Amino acid sequence: MPAGLRRLLGFVTIVLAVPVAAAWSASDDVPPHESLFEDDALALLAEDPAYAAVVADPRVVCLPDAGDPNAPLVEFVFVTSNPKARLPEKEMVATAAWVDHIFAESAATHSPGSFRAVRWAQKQVGPDRCVPAVRKVVVDDPGFAQWAKPNGSWSRFRRSILEAVGSQPSAPRRYLVWVDFHKPGYCGHGEMPADTRPDPEVNHANRSTQIAVVYSGCHGRINATEAHELVHTFGAVLPVAPHADDAHCGDHYDRMCVGAAKRAVCGEDVWRRLLDCGGDDYFNPGRPLVGKNGKRYWNTADSVFLTSERPSWWPAVDNEAQSKPKKTGQVPPAKQPKAQPEQKKRTTGASIETFSDSVGHVFAGEIAQLTAAGITRGCGPDRFCPDQPVTRGQMAAFLVRALDLPPADTTFADTKGHTFAADIAALARSGITRGCGPDRFCPDQPVTRGQMAAFLVRALRLDG
Ligand SMILES: [Zn+2]
Known part of the structure; x- marks a missing residue:
């Protein structure tokens, strides 16, 4: 496999x-x-x-x-x-x-x-x-x-x-x-x-x-x-x-x-x-x-x-x-997976359908496509956590997979040993991120919509 x-x-x-x-x-x-x-x-x-x-x-x-x-x-x-x-x-x-x-x-x-x-x-x-x-x-x-x-x-x-x-x-x-x-x-x-x-x-x-x-x-x-x-x-x-x-x-x-x-x-x-x-x-x-x-x-x-x-x-x-x-605030029982016709359409391989917690979600189709493209791996066994915010470190991992960026070993002071250190390095090397301050990336901070815009503009080379 x-x-x-x-x-x-x-x-x-x-x-x-x-x-x-x-x-x-x-x-x-x-x-x-x-x-x-x-x-x-x-x-x-x-x-x-x-x-x-x-x-x-x-x-x-x-x-x-x-x-x-x-x-x-x-x-x-x-x-x-x-x-x-x-x-x-x-x-x-x-x-x-x-x-x-x-x-x-x-x-x-x-x-x-x-x-x-x-x-x-x-x-x-x-x-x-x-x-x-x-x-x-x-x-x-x-x-x-x-x-x-x-x-x-x-x-x-x-x-x-x-x-x-x-x-x-x-x-x-x-x-x-x-x-x-x-x-x-x-x-x-x-x-x-x-x-x-x-x-x-x-x-x-x-x-x-x-x-x-x-x-x-x-x-x-x-x-x-x-x-x-x-x-x-x-x-x-x-x-x-x-x-x-x-x-x-x-x-x-x-x-x-x-x-x-x-x-x-x-x-x-x-x-x-x-x-x-x-x-x-x-x-x-x-x-x-x-x-x-x-x-x-x-x-x-x-x-x-x-x-x-x-x-x-x-x-x-x-x-x-x-x-x-209630505390975990994730999938209420009513949204538990049901066999839906579109679920089959999203199947990419023998046993992958979609994430259990994205079935019926408003972005279920996009999540399935992202998964099929290998850009996301979910947030746990068979889960995507569609309503959780994204951290800057996770965003780095998504962009590296989406753009297939080459590996690099640049590090920020706060990414050494971090789960996403390699992804962040690749992102920095490609000029998509400049960090969140002098020698810092703030990998565990959530991505704001503004930062997201900046990442995407640089990633897609919209800035010429
Ligand atoms: Zn086991």
Whole structure:
């Protein structure tokens, strides 16, 4: 599949081919599942008030048995081959807290009063106050860096990480790994144990060590690729799930579902960040899951890597779900996708129709054309966010794609390391932007209509 098409699809998975076996060994680890998240989304979503509140005061649930070397824990590690690399501790701690929020809000929404949060390897920093024990791990095994290449070997990469972190076979672990390289086209990979047995005592997902990886460029922030990849490592989405679609689900849009069927099961946009909108495919603390074969199967709410003990400081998430759809202010249920004749006309490839949130929108036709031309990639899996403002950085990306501008490495003081740094450089090099002040571009500022006029005049050479 061409890279552009893959990106448009949001999430793409490797087909799961390992059958469920009664006996498991380390070699049963299945290929990882990849996730792609749109760069354009990262800048957009930081407005969510729930996210802002969590990252302003990040903390995780303190576990009485966290010091037990055999306790099941999720270790959050930053792995690099550069001994001088900075450990992004603050960002990792905030990410862990946000991931917990996603689990807790999902649990409470499925089953009021229930609670789930990740069992992080942690350190206590105050009375009943813990943060994840994040650490930097330096690898010198070439098996690590080779994975950045398109045909890299997952097993060599995996081995280099497990060795470097000092993984002990006796203790079930999840390693949530921030790697310091970019893997072109991907945000993350997560291993998925494919054991359908519903019993938490025996299920392989509860007894094994698996890794979830997130690449630079996609670390943290509201998208939380970390949550998606961790849920894979907890054992989802199994092929037996009613709406299974290659290790994801296809019945709607949620943290693991790619919405291929475009059925508005939940009808609320809030589910895009939560787990299992129908409560029937991979995560439901309130009831067992029943598979396509009519039998009970593995529910990741029973993961040994999650705690159900809600600490007293936890905010009352039970009531949050009702108010969330208003807060996100995106697609009201009435505008959920319907099969419209013009939707077919816009199809550019096997599975692209249009973005779920642009169906029926006044600019739906233009958005589809822009997508087909490869100029936009949307703001998230199957989303365009048609009513959100555009930032100057996003505008740069659109113009670079539209005009196919050559790459450049000019930088402004405020674009170094920015998601859109390369696009902004190309735009500056082509004389389309002069920045927003001396040596500044203001990439996260919205584009005003006046600036837009200036960009377009220069881009289209209307200024002679
Ligand atoms: Zn995935």
